[in-house]
Amino acid sequence: MPPQSPPSYQVQPIVRDGRVADVRLTLRGKTWHLAGRDGEDALARRWIASLAPGELPVVLGAGLGEALQRLLAATAGPAPPVLPGPSNPPIAPVSPPPVLVVDKETAIQEAAGVNRRFAAESRLRFVPAPASPVSPISPDVPSTLAAIEAWRAEHGAGPLRVLSHPLYVRLDPDYYLALAGALAPKSPDAPPPSFGRSRAGRALRPLLLTSKYFLMGEIMTALDRLGAPHKLVSVPEDEAETQAYTRTILTAIDEFRPDFVLTTNHMGVDREGVLAGMLARLGLPLASWFVDNPHLLLDAYNHKTTAKTIVFTWDSDHLESLRAMGFAAVHHLPLATDERRFRPLARPPREHPFTSRVSFLGNSMVVKTRTRLAVARPSPELTEAYRDIARAFGQSPGLSVAQCLQREFPALYPQYAALTQVDRRLAFDTLIMWEATGQYRLDCAKRLTPFFPLIAGDPGWLEALPGEGKDWRYHKELAYYNEAPLFYPLAAINFNATSRQMKGAANQRAFDVPACGAFLLTDAGAQFQSLFVPGVEAAVYSHPDEIADLVRFYLDHPAERRKIAEKGRRRVLAEHTYAKRIGTLCDIMRAFI
The missing domain is CATH 3.40.50.2000 (Glycogen Phosphorylase B;)
Incomplete structure (x- = not known):
């Protein structure tokens, strides 16, 4: 089912004492307030408390700008230096972190005045949602993720901290909730999520990125024979379908609960590293089995690897060069055959054009x-x-x-x-x-x-x-x-x-x-x-x-x-x-x- 366009809503600023104190939104006959019941003070406290040193904050929804202003103020000074000691060598103070804001609600921004308010703030960058090639009024989640990844790489590739404004997630969950899910890290101490339920003795559950490449049929047959449940996600031939593709993958992960994602020749893995990065943040390993020269494929990728990317190659001569590309886990896995299809003929024909x-x-x-x-x-x-x-x-x-x-x-x-x-x-x-x-x-x-x-x-x-x-x-x-x-x-x-x-x-x-x-x-x-x-x-x-x-x-x-x-x-x-x-x-x- 194609993604639905975000619903339209009406915006009315509420001004008190000469400033915008709230913004009223009317959506499907319901009235919402941007400030919520407690204003944005409580939201600011949650944001600040959740942000750990070294994390790069990504704010989903600028809101009234009050929580955003408090976040900037709380992180304005340099981080306290680590005192030198036997296990702590002296290091320089850390500069204030940059802040990225993802907000496609231009009507709310105009009513709240956040663009004017933060126009001179050098630490702050707004990422407008690019329109999807599929629908000019539907935001493109993969392109937004790519912009976030580029910003993250620009600022040292540190861990991200997603700070969501609750109203925005309710306003358009297909966009903001998808972003939050793709960007959220997996805590090693948290209980297993809906995917990754590996247990000893249980067949693993791969999510397959399928294409017309012949080998996927053999893989599915082999998984059936091994008793391994699997689910297929078709790789779109048209790049304009990337938004629906990403949505399909996120839905499949939530519904099927795979242990890992499997592809051949990196099919379905975008050159910008959006999918690989999203899977890494979800804690979901990506296995890619190369059965053609990997350098003829990977050299075109801007972001080739993550810690959760495991590479298999049919040609052991490429093991070292793949490691040199940055892949930490590289394994030799030769081709094989489907012996139920390729087998001796029970009754060979006496005359045939193939003889x-x-x-x-x-x-x-x-x-x-x-x-x-x-x-x-x-x-x-x-x-x-x-x-x-x-x-x-x-x-x-x-x-x-x-x-x-x-x-x-x-x-x-x-x-x-x-x-x-x-x-x-x-x-x-x-x-x-x-x-x-x-x-x-x-x-x-x-x-x-x-x-x-x-x-x-x-x-x-x-x-x-x-x-x-x-x-x-x-x-x-x-x-x-x-x-x-x-x-x-x-x-x-x-x-x-x-x-x-x-x-x-x-x-x-x-x-x-x-x-x-x-x-x-x-x-x-x-x-x-x-x-x-x-x-x-x-x-x-x-x-x-x-x-x-x-x-x-x-x-x-x-x-x-x-x-x-x-x-x-x-x-x-x-x-x-x-x-x-x-x-x-x-x-x-x-x-x-």
Whole structure:
């Protein structure tokens, strides 16, 4: 249900002795008074008493300005210095804290005169609520939270203290109450809130930020098999829906009471850090499982991490670089397979378009690189050299495009550094990785042509690899869930060439093919060799020069193929299913709840 617009109300100032003593509000036939029964003195005392040293006060609703004035006066002087002693080194007095006021009620501000009253107060900043892109009269909660986070970072990123004017929360709970809930800290001594009810022996309850990314289906299936309750929140494709999205998350947290939030590739986590910061203040851990190069995603984020953000990566080569980004909790969690979907065929068809001696299912990267080149818009010199840069990147063990340029193409590095727009620079990095992958796969595919392979993928293969119909056979791209489980068992040899963005990791095919009881010939990445026994549970090549001899050998030895395929399937069932991966993830998350 879309958020309701704030109700309209009438405002009338009440003047006594030449000053505004109160403001009368009429709303839905009811009359409210801004001053309340006791005026704002009692409110000021509560605010001042609740504010601890070092906290940054965020006031929700300026009211008449009396409580706000008292708050400013009470915090005007420097905090008393800590006396030096054995455990207290001398420190300088602390400056008076700034105060942020969130108040969208312009009619009340005008009637109470607070803008004029505090116009010269340098410690005070008003944050007007930005209009939502969805509705110009509905305030945008995420944008307000982002403004608060920016102000907090500007003033040392200290803890926030939310000071709410009670009338404002009643006036528009969809806005002020949502802000208060998002900004409120979790006290370690408080009883467990409506979420975070972790108990030993109980399955954890994740809140899933879902998208169209294929892996979420596997995660949900694994959670069902583990008996772990879960709830889905769809990530909006349109950024204009962020207000409704945040409202949905807050409602889901309150109703479902999750133990943690889980996403893949940081989907649904905004670049400004509003969601991550909100979850951290609620004491709710955020788990993000990266199954693509995290730097192609996270480098665009202004606020990457909080103490409650736990990162998992399918590629252990990124562990140290993620820690260097500031993530304190980083774990290796490889890909896996859904063995109920990828399994041996009970009755393999005798004739089928997928039947082949050697097959490869993968993207040529021809079209993908063109789209990234268009987004990156590099200089003419970089455009001319990008294929050479990609070749050098693909042949090096490193994972950084920037470092490859500095080392191999120092004259071009300043032009790369001139791509100051983050999206353009990341598009260029992606271009190099994808072009390197395309070059590598094309080289491998050429080694397969003596065996008339079946290649399933994008139409770019027809452009990149000549001789279709004579040297090789083409099939259009396959539907992963419906066609890939049939494709793998119908090939005598399933060939795999891993993307150059993951030079050491194991990709999805490395698990799906053995799960089908099919034979796999793959590149010998270091991490693959820690997951399977090379030559026993899968055949591996260390260099494309080895491909033809290995294909020829295993085509001539079907019994050896069957033995390796059987052992590979046993390994997958024992260790590499998504149910096991999600079980591991939940075991790790239990320590953070």
